[in-house]
Amino acid sequence: MLGLLSFSFATPSGGYSASTFGGSSQAIDRADMEFKRAIMAVREAEAAGADEDRLRILVEKLNSALWMIDRAEILLLQGDVVGASAQAERSIEISREIVSDAVKLRDESVQSAYYGRVFTFGLVPVASLLVTAGAHFGWKWWRRREIDRTMRMEIRGLKERKEEE
Amino acid sequence: MARLSEDLKRAVTIFISATMVFSTLAYVAVTPRPREQFYQIYVLGETRKAERYYPDGNPNILVGRVVRWYLGATNFMGSVQYVVIKVKLGNSTIKAPDDVNRVPSPAPVLLEFKKVLMSNETWEFPFVWEIREINADDGVIYPTVFEINGMVFRNSQVGALRGHNFRIVFELWSFDPESGRVMFGWRTGVERRVAWLQIWFNATMPGT
Numbered sequence: 001m002l003g004l005l006s007f008s009f010a011t012p013s014g015g016y017s018a019s020t021f022g023g024s025s026q027a028i029d030r031a032d033m034e035f036k037r038a039i040m041a042v043r044e045a046e047a048a049g050a051d052e053d054r055l056r057i058l059v060e061k062l063n064s065a066l067w068m069i070d071r072a073e074i075l076l077l078q079g080d081v082v083g084a085s086a087q088a089e090r091s092i093e094i095s096r097e098i099v100s101d102a103v104k105l106r107d108e109s110v111q112s113a114y115y116g117r118v119f120t121f122g123l124v125p126v127a128s129l130l131v132t133a134g135a136h137f138g139w140k141w142w143r144r145r146e147i148d149r150t151m152r153m154e155i156r157g158l159k160e161r162k163e164e165e
Numbered sequence: 166m167a168r169l170s171e172d173l174k175r176a177v178t179i180f181i182s183a184t185m186v187f188s189t190l191a192y193v194a195v196t197p198r199p200r201e202q203f204y205q206i207y208v209l210g211e212t213r214k215a216e217r218y219y220p221d222g223n224p225n226i227l228v229g230r231v232v233r234w235y236l237g238a239t240n241f242m243g244s245v246q247y248v249v250i251k252v253k254l255g256n257s258t259i260k261a262p263d264d265v266n267r268v269p270s271p272a273p274v275l276l277e278f279k280k281v282l283m284s285n286e287t288w289e290f291p292f293v294w295e296i297r298e299i300n301a302d303d304g305v306i307y308p309t310v311f312e313i314n315g316m317v318f319r320n321s322q323v324g325a326l327r328g329h330n331f332r333i334v335f336e337l338w339s340f341d342p343e344s345g346r347v348m349f350g351w352r353t354g355v356e357r358r359v360a361w362l363q364i365w366f367n368a369t370m371p372g373t
Binding site for chain 2: 036039040042043046047052055056059062063066070116117120121123124125127128129131132135136139
């Protein structure tokens with residue numbers, strides 16, 4: 001995105017009243033405000049854990065809106081008031097679309113994150129039960145094996161003693 | 166009965182211990198880890214490496230001589246960020262940005278590059294510039310017309326004696342949600358940080 005601004009980039013051509021320029025300039029200011037609102041909305045969606053691919057689409061739209069504001073400023077400097085206003089209005093439209101999409105995405109993400117947390121914490125007692133059952137039956141199996149081993153050793157000892165006699 | 170109660174006691178102990186361990190794991194899994202928040206800004210030479218910043222290694226830039234750099238920024242803030250890189254033209258007397266007080270350079274802005282960056286995204290683009298016109302006034306040289314990335318920019322304020330020690334300053338500005346404005350540097354918690362770069366050059370008149 002190339003911002004304009006230079007020490008003197010271009011001078012507006014004559015034929016436009018100050019109020020016409022003022023109107024365009026106001027449209028650019030509004031576009032700038034809407035753009036900032038759109039950024040905040042996207043950041044809220046991101047903080048709610050929005051999907052990266054869907055966020056990327058919103059960021060691309062943000063960059064389009066930003067490009068249009070830049071373009072409007074350049075056109076205004078070149079004296080194309082109508083073109084500048086049109087670009088600014090289009091940027092406002094895109095920014096509003098972004099806000100609306102971002103709010104939807106945020107709500108979806110909040111819900112999905114909630115279900116994700118419920119699922120994760122819901123797994124805790126299930127996993128604990130599995131571990132408990134595993135430990136219980138493992139302990140029983142090991143104990144039986146040890147008893148059998150001891151019994152076998154004792155029987156073998158008895159047999160050896162009998163053979164010696 | 167005694168046997169059963171012993172088994173039950175053991176099972177309850179294991180269940181409680183396992184619940185504690187798994188709860189901790191679940192908490193760690195759903196809680197985002199705090200990390201350092203910062204930006205990276207860089208300028209590369211014509212080979213896209215940190216070398217060959219001047220044509221033929223000569224910092225004396227002649228009128229019409231094209232200089233190609235690559236300018237880049239990476240967002241390590243952990244969230245979507247609106248970034249502005251301000252390009253300023255300075256000389257040896259105009260102050261550089263102040264790292265301690267986080268004040269930008271008072272040098273006039275040539276142009277701005279703006280972009281919204283995803284978390285961890287790197288934005289790199291060519292910065293191709295040349296001095297198109299130059300004026301000399303009592304030994305002070307003014308590069309009056311620049312062409313940057315195909316666009317023409319005029320300067321009438323910044324000059325330098327014999328054309329020595331001009332600098333192009335790149336400052337990183339970012340959108341601050343608290344104030345709703347674009348500010349020099351960025352906030353990370355209660356701290357504020359800044360990032361900027363500069364490259365020096367001499368503007369030389371043809372035939373000197």
